[in-house]
Amino acid sequence: MNKVILADSQAIFRAGTAKILAMEDDFRIIAQCSEPERIFPAMETFRGATVIFATSLKLQVPQVVERARLASSRCLLVAENGESSQSYFQAGVDGVIHRSISGPNLIDCARRVARGERNVRVSGSEAGEMEEDSVGARVRDRLTPKEMKIVALIIQGCKNREIAQRLGTTEQVIKNYLRSIYDKTGVSDRLELALFTIHHRMLADAANAIGDLLMQTP
Structure with missing residues (x-):
């Protein structure tokens, strides 16, 4: 084990x-x-x-x-x-x-x-470089700016109430947006959405850039 x-x-x-x-x-x-x-x-x-x-x-x-x-x-x-x-x-x-x-x-x-191997990294990847991610790019381009902000805050660990406060809206509106986001990404809940985002470099990079700006805003 x-x-x-x-x-x-x-x-x-x-x-x-x-x-x-x-x-x-x-x-x-x-x-x-x-x-x-x-x-x-x-x-x-x-x-x-x-x-x-x-x-x-x-x-x-x-x-x-x-x-x-x-x-x-x-x-x-x-x-x-x-x-x-x-x-x-x-x-x-x-x-x-x-x-x-x-x-x-x-x-x-x-x-x-x-099992004791050293210098382990993803096979075929050069140091610090990730493969092109066409799926992530397509999903990124399908999401609206407001949806991208919600995705960015979710991977920062924010709950619906905090997201609503930061975006100046209500929790119900955030829930409505999430349904649209789930449809576009093919996931069923926020954990799957976070994992999908993290594992698709093009989408993750865009979300992280937006998230950094949002988290710096009072």
Whole structure:
């Protein structure tokens, strides 16, 4: 059984990753950390695990690697889309994935790190580069500007009430927009929408750019 410590400040991505891994018989999520100060106690408590942690936690990567080695654990780092993986490999992590990684590739990379492989990344990808995503581009172009704002806030972890407040409307209007978004993306709920967005680079990049602007607005 491959024990996994999952550390990420983005709740939606953390929940989606946990859902993907939990469907596999050989993975067990033993701890989830949303804040950086929780990762080291978890590593000390659950030794011999695969630590999947995101750069969004703003941790010192060499320090995480050192603590993982002391706990007989391995490190799989989640980089933001477009980031180069080379510096992270130089810091000692066992593998690097990007937020737009597909479910099958996530499972493959996690298994390879768990069995002791080093310098693990998505097969065929150069450091920091993701393949062209025609599906994501098509969906991005089909969504209206208001729908894109809603998608952006959802992957930031916002609930309907907060989205309505930020966009100056009501929760019922947001629900109506979500039905249209679900139809255009072929998903059935907000978690599936978040996963769909994260795993399609062109759509994810657009949503993240919009989300950063919206989250900076009071």
